[in-house]
Amino acid sequence: MRSVIPNALTALNLVLGMCAIISTFHNEFYQAAIFIVAAMISDGLDGRVARYLNVSSEFGKELDSLCDLASFGVAPAILAYAFLLKDFGIIGSLIAAFFATCGALRLARFNVNTTTVKGYFMGLPIPAAGCVVATFVMLGIKPVGWIFPILVIVFAYLMVSTIKYPDFKGKGEKIRIIPVIITILVAGYILFMTKDAVLFTPFFAYALFGILNTVFGLFDYKTTT
Template identity: 65%
Template sequence: MRTLIPNLLTCSNLVFGFLAMVAAYQGSFVAAAMLVVVAMVADGLDGRVARYFGVSSEFGKELDSLCDAGSFGVAPAFLAYAYMLKDFGWTGAVICAAFATCGALRLARFNIMTGVVKGYFLGLPIPAAGCTVATFVMTGLKPPAWLFALMVAVFAYLMVSKVKYPDFKGKGEKIRLVPAVLAVLVGGYLIFLSPPGVLFAAFFAYAVFGLLNNLFAAFEGNQT
């Protein structure tokens, strides 16, 4: 029973991801975005519950990755296509497929590097990337379709990049003040543009922070 509870939470992650695709297919884009966010909540709980019950296992880790690929790779990609990128035809489909593929690659790299990479995430975590793309529809903003396509492509790249993102556990990648302030300002500006897009602003600000933090780290390295 103790093993069943965290595994059910992990599977519920995938269930919410699938329901997000159903909602996107039906044109309920905001509901689809919220379901992706709920999937992220379930994804965050399963590991904690497994550790609480002392039942963490390799099976659970593999199951978690498979569910993440569906909920934060395929589901946001399908949502992005249904929401706007279908207007680009096959080009839009390829961009969305690339996003889902990069998500799978990100998870595979994470699984084989857990013993090497500690204290930070190498590349943007797939839940953050998926939720950023998904929650964009909650902003109500309608930029040129090519700009949204570019955003999806950039976030696909960030997942497989070597940009270091802090895990906020108090060790590992240094959190620099200026990048943090700039990221908060970016998030605040996005909320000013669209108050309903507060979740998108938070996820987007985290992605921006990682990029800026790495740039400042590189600059500090060149100064020494």
């Protein structure tokens, strides 16, 4: 019976993702974004609860991935399309599909690499990517030109990239001080310019930090060879 609790949290993740999609259909974009962020909270709890109750299972892991694809791959893609990508015609449709597809690839790679990739995430985790898109929509800003489509493309690519993102469990990928400082400065600047970006900033900062930390890691490698 104890396994019901984490699985229920995982299912709640999917329910919230569906609520986000339905809200998007009703042009309630802010509400849809809130549902996606709430789904991330539910997703973060299920694994911790399962480990605490000692009821982790392969079934739960597979269910988690399926729910994540809906809540952080499909729901943000539909939200992004309805919010602004639809204005770009077939290209906007392809970008939305690209985001969802990269999310699926990210989850599939994560599932098969669980025994070989430890201490860090290879590629931006799909909840973070989905929440970047969702929280940007929450700002209500519709930038001119191709800024938004490019943002969606970049974060879709980050999911399938080989950039190493720390899991903050005290081991694995080294956290370098210079990337931390740069990330804090950028995050502070975003908050200074747009005070409504309280939710957007941490997700964007995490994505940026992974890139910077990986780049500076290349310099570490060169100095030791």
